[in-house]
Ligand SMILES: Cc1cc2nc3c(=O)[nH]c(=O)nc-3n(C[C@H](O)[C@H](O)[C@H](O)COP(=O)(O)OP(=O)(O)OC[C@H]3O[C@@H](n4cnc5c(N)ncnc54)[C@H](O)[C@@H]3O)c2cc1C
């Protein structure tokens with residue numbers, strides 16, 4: 001099937017199989033930040049934005065993204081680096097495998113709710129699993145980033 | 155793995171229904187549950203071009219299209235106000251935001267999953283399923299089964315003034331529930347009903363047939379009702395909990411919900 005997908009603001013036309021998953025489509029297009037961490041739609045590592053909403057790309061058919069905008073970490077470089085530095089500052093991560101999905105969903109949270117409470121942060125990011133850490137470092141990193149954002153605004 | 159031979163974006167409900175009569179056809183909701191299974195789908199039918207992705211609120215009811223996502227249900231201000239936050243509580247523990255941005259109301263109800271928070275919540279409300287062929291069917295009737303090759307078009311929730319209290323027990327965050335319970339009170343008639351799911355069988359309704367909760371509730375009455383509800387609710391064992399543990403949870407969660415509902419404005 002022929003699809004037109006706007007991937008990171010670039011229009012891509014491709015002929016895809018009906019059961020090709022969006023994760024495999026974006027990887028074929030070179031967006032290798034998007035990874036598979038499970039087979040059960042549970043880990044959040046494959047998070048991309050579909051029309052600006054975070055979704056699990058492992059669970060969406062590529063054909064269903066026809067005519068839509070898809071954003072991956074590659075398309076959010078500056079924002080991601082800015083935020084990522086705060087996570088690194090906390091030494092929050094060990095292997096770093098969970099990072100791309102985590103960063104994507106954290107950015108989605110900040111867009112939806114620029115001033116989240118700790119409870120709201122935990123709830124929004126509950127679907128991003130990390131096998132190495134206890135999430136405390138990530139939480140501190142997020143809070144430090146939000147503080148910095150706030151102080152930058154005034 | 156799930157393989158799909160043909161993908162068809164239906165242009166009308168009639169077309170979706172026709173295609174769904176063929177063996178090997180499957181309607182796609184969010185595809186999350188479907189993807190967990192193995193099998194070869196001959197034709198995957200997509201309803202997403204049929205304008206079924208909105209929640210419409212009128213004076214009397216909510217009309218929820220089959221393709222509305224769980225996240226839409228969770229953050230809808232009208233549903234939040236009507237259920238006193240119970241809708242959000244029912245949904246917020248399901249995997250994660252990215253998951254709930256995909257999983258649909260239609261697929262969740264159509265699946266009639268035993269573990270379903272979604273079915274538990276809708277059963278507690280005065281709600282109906284509109285099927286393309288089967289017409290309007292009450293949620294309780296639909297939950298019993300059947301209608302396998304029909305198309306779920308929308309879900310209706312009547313805005314009967316009611317109070318709700320939702321609680322689930324999970325062994326860990328974002329896991330499937332061990333038990334779900336949604337209490338509902340019609341304050342005018344003083345009638346309580348409780349939807350109990352993840353027993354682990356499909357959610358059922360328990361009513362206060364013996365009027366244990368009649369005329370204002372004390373802790374003792376709530377406890378007595380809990381014992382009654384546990385006696386009325388068949389439970390079973392699976393890897394998440396034993397039948398005995400679940401029956402205990404029925405007792406605790408129904409009593410707790412009754413007390414909360416009795417406080418009035420939740
Ligand atoms: C890992 C995982 C964890 C989960 N945890 C929970 C949980 O804790 N609590 C909970 O309540 N739920 C949970 N669920 C279930 C989830 O919330 C959804 O209910 C489920 O995925 C079905 O919704 P869907 O949109 O993905 O439907 P699909 O998987 O697309 O479809 C489900 C079935 O319904 C059929 N169907 C879909 N739409 C229609 C329609 N309009 N008309 C006719 N037939 C239709 C499909 O053909 C299919 O047979 C979980 C699911 C997964 C995969």
Ligand code: FES
Nearest residue numbers: 037042043044058
């Ligand atoms: S790969 Fe684990 S949720 Fe998508």
Ligand code: FES
Nearest residue numbers: 094096130131132
């Ligand atoms: S740092 Fe290893 S999975 Fe998160």
